[in-house]
Amino acid sequence: MAHSSATTAPEKSVWDGGTSPMGVSYGKLMMWFFLLSDAFTFSGLLITYGLVRSSHPAFNGLPEAFTFSTEYWPIPEKVFEAVPFLHGYSLPLVFVGIMTFILIMSSVTMVLAVEAGHRMDRKAVEKWMLWTIIGGITFLSCQAWEWTHFIVGTDAPTLVKDFVNGQWITKEVVGANLHINQYGPQPFADFFFFITGFHGFHVFSGVLLNFLIYYNTVTGVYDRRGHYEMVEKVGLYWHFVDLVWVFVFTFFYLV
Amino acid sequence: MAHHSHEPQVTVLPPNKEKIKKLWTVAGILGAVTAVEFVIAFTMPHGAAKTALFVILTIVKAGYIVGEFMHLKYEVKVLFWSILIPTLFIIWMLVAFVYEGMKMPVF
Numbered sequence: 075m076a077h078s079s080a081t082t083a084p085e086k087s088v089w090d091g092g093t094s095p096m097g098v099s100y101g102k103l104m105m106w107f108f109l110l111s112d113a114f115t116f117s118g119l120l121i122t123y124g125l126v127r128s129s130h131p132a133f134n135g136l137p138e139a140f141t142f143s144t145e146y147w148p149i150p151e152k153v154f155e156a157v158p159f160l161h162g163y164s165l166p167l168v169f170v171g172i173m174t175f176i177l178i179m180s181s182v183t184m185v186l187a188v189e190a191g192h193r194m195d196r197k198a199v200e201k202w203m204l205w206t207i208i209g210g211i212t213f214l215s216c217q218a219w220e221w222t223h224f225i226v227g228t229d230a231p232t233l234v235k236d237f238v239n240g241q242w243i244t245k246e247v248v249g250a251n252l253h254i255n256q257y258g259p260q261p262f263a264d265f266f267f268f269i270t271g272f273h274g275f276h277v278f279s280g281v282l283l284n285f286l287i288y289y290n291t292v293t294g295v296y297d298r299r300g301h302y303e304m305v306e307k308v309g310l311y312w313h314f315v316d317l318v319w320v321f322v323f324t325f326f327y328l329v
Numbered sequence: 330m331a332h333h334s335h336e337p338q339v340t341v342l343p344p345n346k347e348k349i350k351k352l353w354t355v356a357g358i359l360g361a362v363t364a365v366e367f368v369i370a371f372t373m374p375h376g377a378a379k380t381a382l383f384v385i386l387t388i389v390k391a392g393y394i395v396g397e398f399m400h401l402k403y404e405v406k407v408l409f410w411s412i413l414i415p416t417l418f419i420i421w422m423l424v425a426f427v428y429e430g431m432k433m434p435v436f
Contacts, residue, residue, distance in 0.1 A: 097405035117419040121426045128430035182356040185398050193342035297339050313398045324387040328370055329380050
């Protein structure tokens with residue numbers, strides 16, 4: 075082998091440089107690996123939720139008989155049952171279902187923008203990016219309402235036992251924050267703020283990136299560059315945000 | 330000179346009807362699976378079977394999003410497995426932590 079003749083070139087592996095063994099550009103590959111690391115972060119949050127939840131007693135009665143108490147973990151559908159403009163109606167998970175639908179739709183418009191980018195169709199990219207931005211802002215607005223409702227609380231207060239100045243007292247609690255929680259054990263509220271908050275921050279960053287892409291598209295940056303790969307890269311991020319929501323929806327709201 | 334706007338010659342291709350149709354089909358599947366999850370949420374009693382069903386449906390949705398929307402299904406095999414194999418650690422983390430949680434009651 076060492077005496078390879080000059081007539082045959084040495085065998086060159088795809089990993090020896092000069093080619094892209096993974097068939098994608100540097101930027102796209104790094105976006106994939108960033109998203110993988112981000113998936114680990116979200117898994118850490120959701121799995122810790124599972125750990126803490128499984129260490130608390132579950133509510134064993136019928137769902138109809140459920141009341142808020144710090145003694146057991148709440149049934150999510152009994153916590154998230156409010157919808158804007160329909161005060162007083164019990165509509166479990168309806169609003170969060172609408173939010174899921176909005177995010178899935180904005181994922182579709184994003185992938186349509188990517189398709190348009192492949193065809194160098196600037197007008198279509200503009201249209202679909204704008205729809206994606208609108209979808210993102212709508213989702214964030216829904217989340218702002220959801221948070222407000224969660225913080226302000228229900229009409230009827232929950233009686234919560236608390237240890238104050240060396241003795242147990244019972245107090246009325248309405249709403250939730252990082253110190254009090256009317257819906258159940260304190261970690262439930264903490265996880266709500268951290269998990270949906272961390273996801274919401276990703277959506278917010280995504281909207282900013284989408285706007286940047288939209289701006290560059292309108293000003294013709296990608297036409298001059300000759301390709302719309304930036305739309306694909308930010309598209310990957312945007313789909314990932316949708317993907318995370320699918321998991322948050324299941325593990326925080328459904329299970 | 331700097332203000333002389335020079336628009337590059339760009340050839341716009343017609344929409345790929347087949348591809349767009351497929352994307353909407355995937356969106357329809359995602360919506361349908363979510364609807365099924367809703368039905369299950371209000372018709373099935375709480376328990377391990379319900380949770381397992383939710384997990385399966387979530388993985389189905391995740392598969393469509395990552396495979397079709399993020400196009401991973403059509404990427405080179407090396408990239409596909411480089412992304413997929415590390416997620417096995419997440420499954421292990423989930424099993425280990427939830428098992429530990431059940432052994433560590435707060436009350």
